[in-house]
Amino acid sequence: MKILGIESTCDETAASVIDDSCVLSNIIASQIDIHKEFGGVFPEIAAREHLRAILPTITLALKEAGCIQHSLSELRTNKTIDAIAVANRPGLIGGLMIGAMTARTLAEVLSLPLIAVDHVFAHIYGVDPERMRFPCLALVVSGGHTTILLLKSHVEYEVLGETRDDAAGEAFDKAAKVLGLSYPGGPSVELAAADFVATGSDTSGLRLLPIPKLDNPYEFSFSGLKTAFLRRAQEVAGGDFRMSSEEVSKTLTTRQKEELAFIFRESAVQILLNALAKANQEFCPEQIIISGGVSASVRLRSRAQELFGEKLLLPDRAMSTDNAVMIARAALYLGLPATNPRGLTVAPN
Numbered sequence: 001m002k003i004l005g006i007e008s009t010c011d012e013t014a015a016s017v018i019d020d021s022c023v024l025s026n027i028i029a030s031q032i033d034i035h036k037e038f039g040g041v042f043p044e045i046a047a048r049e050h051l052r053a054i055l056p057t058i059t060l061a062l063k064e065a066g067c068i069q070h071s072l073s074e075l076r077t078n079k080t081i082d083a084i085a086v087a088n089r090p091g092l093i094g095g096l097m098i099g100a101m102t103a104r105t106l107a108e109v110l111s112l113p114l115i116a117v118d119h120v121f122a123h124i125y126g127v128d129p130e131r132m133r134f135p136c137l138a139l140v141v142s143g144g145h146t147t148i149l150l151l152k153s154h155v156e157y158e159v160l161g162e163t164r165d166d167a168a169g170e171a172f173d174k175a176a177k178v179l180g181l182s183y184p185g186g187p188s189v190e191l192a193a194a195d196f197v198a199t200g201s202d203t204s205g206l207r208l209l210p211i212p213k214l215d216n217p218y219e220f221s222f223s224g225l226k227t228a229f230l231r232r233a234q235e236v237a238g239g240d241f242r243m244s245s246e247e248v249s250k251t252l253t254t255r256q257k258e259e260l261a262f263i264f265r266e267s268a269v270q271i272l273l274n275a276l277a278k279a280n281q282e283f284c285p286e287q288i289i290i291s292g293g294v295s296a297s298v299r300l301r302s303r304a305q306e307l308f309g310e311k312l313l314l315p316d317r318a319m320s321t322d323n324a325v326m327i328a329r330a331a332l333y334l335g336l337p338a339t340n341p342r343g344l345t346v347a348p349n
């Protein structure tokens with residue numbers, strides 16, 4: 001079964017075609033360079049960029065998959081795809097509407113089934129579904145969500161815990177701002193932390209940030225970590241706790257920034273893995289999946305590998321962040337029902 005997946009929930013416009021478990025194309029038009037100058041995603045600009053990129057991206061994905069030669073209109077006579085899947089929740093409202101309206105129009109014109117997919121759940125399908133074994137624990141760590149789930153099968157699952165406030169990726173993005181590093185924060189913080197290690201610094205005596213203790217061991221709070229990080233950075237910058245993030249970033253030396261990046265990354269990774277290790281003990285799953293943008297973290301991956309060994313299944317790093325393969329796969333493996341295209345709604349949260 002050939003499915004066209006469409007993803008436009010944040011700052012990537014993506015389209016992919018899968019044929020059962022085989023990925024035929026995976027096209028991603030990233031807006032990161034545009035949003036960099038604002039230090040984060042500018043929603044209005046993101047929506048305009050999605051509008052500009054969505055049809056060329058879909059066309060390219062279909063061409064690469066061999067479904068069309070030149071233009072989308074060929075699909076009216078050549079029924080080379082069987083269904084369309086689109087992420088309709090959660091995300092930025094502008095991007096969601098553009099993805100949904102495009103998918104809905106194509107589905108109606110081509111008389112194809114339309115499948116609406118939850119973007120956060122779909123992140124789990126950044127891994128190859130054929131390699132999934134159940135029961136399985138999944139940690140989805142993205143820019144907007146941090147969730148641990150226990151899956152009994154593709155279609156039966158339970159949410160064990162979520163973040164109470166900020167998501168892990170959001171915390172990385174905010175930490176990067178304090179350090180004056182570029183958006184997206186995760187890769188910038190990771191690069192600075194790696195520079196700290198590469199210069200042979202002794203990391204053994206470093207004081208990590210306080211880890212929040214919550215009643216539910218599978219819940220997270222990254223807002224507290226973010227504040228603790230700002231306080232630590234203010235301390236290193238001279239001890240004036242009234243300093244803004246901008247003033248702090250201007251005062252810190254490169255060396256201090258690298259050390260702070262290392263401390264932040266270690267603390268965030270520890271919080272995520274503490275929860276996962278506890279869930280591993282309690283539920284003894286066959287497999288542990290970590291997915292979503294933060295799962296691109298080299299440190300998170302290597303620490304998780306040490307802890308969970310053969311049980312661990314990770315997406316390729318390029319499939320950790322937003323893509324449309326995961327949307328098409330989720331539609332296929334979750335056996336989601338088709339939606340009436342005219343009734344398709346979007347839900348930002």
Ligand code: KG4
Nearest residue numbers: 142143144169184186293294296297321322
């Ligand atoms: O899943 P994703 O692409 O988009 C959302 O659904 O939000 O995740 C984006 C998030 C950003 O917050 C980004 O800073 C974070 O993933 N991220 C990372 C790394 N690469 C991306 N966080 C930590 N380390 C990384 N290497």
Ligand code: ZN
Nearest residue numbers: 142293321322
């Ligand atoms: Zn995502």
